[in-house]
Amino acid sequence: MSDDHEAALVRVTGRVQGVSFRVWTRDEALRLGLTGWVRNESDGSVAALIVGSDTAISTMVERFWKGPPGASVSRVEKQPTALAEMPTGFRIAH
Incomplete structure (x- = not known):
């Protein structure tokens, strides 16, 4: 992985x-230039792997709220x- 890219696993x-959280996450991630995936978990949460610049990841985490x-x-x-x-x-992973 390049020095200017970070990776984070996020659980929401x-x-x-x-409520279309996965579709919304994909659209927001693409707008921010992030790569990765999002999926529903069996416990009712949503998990996402987001990869990109530290700034883009921080922005996405704020948007998750x-x-x-x-x-x-x-x-x-x-x-x-x-x-x-x-x-x-x-x-969007299944």
């Missing part, structure tokens, strides 16, 4: 499933992570 909890219309976010947890290779694009 609250009312985040059934608001989410799309209909979402009610109670917690956003960001954990730095190491990657063997850079993901390309941003996808």
Whole structure:
């Protein structure tokens, strides 16, 4: 991974499933130039791997607190992570 890119695993909890959170996340991530993925978790949370500049990641984490219309976010947890290779694009994982 290049020096100007970081990777973070983010877990968002609250009312985040059934409100198009994954589609919203993909669209916001692409606007910010991030790569990675987003998926629903069995515990009702949403998890996302976001890769990009520190500034873009920080902006995305701030946006997670608001989410799309209909979402009610109670917690956003960001954990730095190491990657063997850079993901390309941003996808909704299943």
